[in-house]
Amino acid sequence: xxxxxxxxxxxxxxxxxxxxxxxxxxxxxxxxxxxxxxxxxxxxxxxxxxxxxxxxxxxxxxxxxxxxxxxxxxxxxxxxxxxxxxxxxxxxx
Numbered sequence: 001x002x003x004x005x006x007x008x009x010x011x012x013x014x015x016x017x018x019x020x021x022x023x024x025x026x027x028x029x030x031x032x033x034x035x036x037x038x039x040x041x042x043x044x045x046x047x048x049x050x051x052x053x054x055x056x057x058x059x060x061x062x063x064x065x066x067x068x069x070x071x072x073x074x075x076x077x078x079x080x081x082x083x084x085x086x087x088x089x090x091x092x093x
């Protein structure tokens with residue numbers, strides 16, 4: 001029983017550290033109004049790269065080069081999830 005308590009305390013400690021990191025690193029949108037939200041969603045529906053950089057900046061914060069954009073568009077056009085997964089693992093950062 002003592003080991004379980006220690007594991008739970010460690011879990012709580014790690015969860016608190018993760019929440020602290022998220023609060024420090026994740027920035028809210030400047031314009032969080034309903035109009036701003038609608039504008040972001042509309043733009044994201046038309047531009048996959050805007051979507052990636054806006055909603056997944058921890059993976060796609062940097063601007064992608066032409067080659068990466070071309071390959072990404074090709075994978076999306078083929079609707080090949082396995083290609084996208086491998087692409088991400090190899091070129092994500």
